[in-house]
Amino acid sequence: MVDLSYPIGKFDRNVDATGERRAGWIRDIAEAPERLRETVRGLSEAQLDTPYRPEGWTVRQVVHHLADSHMHAYARFRLAVTENEPTIKPYDEKLWAELADARSAPVDLSLALVDALHQRWALFLQSLAETDFSRTLRHPEIGLVVLGPYLGSYAWHGRHHVAHITSLRERMGWS
Numbered sequence: 001m002v003d004l005s006y007p008i009g010k011f012d013r014n015v016d017a018t019g020e021r022r023a024g025w026i027r028d029i030a031e032a033p034e035r036l037r038e039t040v041r042g043l044s045e046a047q048l049d050t051p052y053r054p055e056g057w058t059v060r061q062v063v064h065h066l067a068d069s070h071m072h073a074y075a076r077f078r079l080a081v082t083e084n085e086p087t088i089k090p091y092d093e094k095l096w097a098e099l100a101d102a103r104s105a106p107v108d109l110s111l112a113l114v115d116a117l118h119q120r121w122a123l124f125l126q127s128l129a130e131t132d133f134s135r136t137l138r139h140p141e142i143g144l145v146v147l148g149p150y151l152g153s154y155a156w157h158g159r160h161h162v163a164h165i166t167s168l169r170e171r172m173g174w175s
Contacts, residue, residue: 004053007163011156017148022133028155030122033115035158036066039165040107047174048107052164057097059168062161064102065093067110067117073154074121080137080147081128087138125151 003009015021040048040063048060057065072091079086096102133148168174 002167004056004164004167006160007167008156008160011153011160013149013153015149015152017133017146017152019130022148022151025151025155026122026125028158029118029125029151032066032070032155032158032162033111033118035162036063036114036165037111039162039169040111043169043174047172050168050172052168056164058103059165060104060107061097061102062164063107064105064110065097066158066161067113068096068102069093069157070114070117070121070154073150074117074124076137077121077147077150078124080135081132085136085138085144087140090139090141 040059043059048063049058051058052062068091072088076088079088133146133151135147137145137147137150139145
């Protein structure tokens with residue numbers, strides 16, 4: 001039985017962010033837009049407005065959430081590389097997902113945003129030195145965050161939400 005909340009399992013925050021792992025995570029960041037685009041390809045408006053699990057977000061909200069979340073992540077990474085242990089501002093992702101644009105805007109808007117954002121993010125990540133992945137930021141709700149494992153969490157995050165949509169498609173028989 002697949003856990004509908006965590007179809008690929010939870011992210012291990014204690015993962016060792018080796019150079020090889022980071023390279024894989026950067027590939028995941030670079031490939032995420034096409035995976036997301038492919039997973040929503042051909043869905044009708046009614047299907048886009050279907051929750052991926054009971055009391056979960058709709059497919060549309062998931063797509064917009066990924067754009068929102070990864071915009072924050074990109075900015076956070078840049079802050080951590082250019083400032084000494086910056087404190088970032090968290091946001092309430094559940095409230096953001098309930099805003100009118102997240103509930104009703106065409107997914108193509110966020111797909112285009114994720115395309116461009118991930119191209120920039122991957123280029124930025126590829127330009128970083130080994131030592132940059134040891135830099136930190138302070139998250140008011142989590143504490144001190146090291147960029148290496150944080151990168152892994154966002155690579156996981158993209159795969160996690162794509163799996164929400166693909167598992168819904170499988171359960172519903174949407175080809």
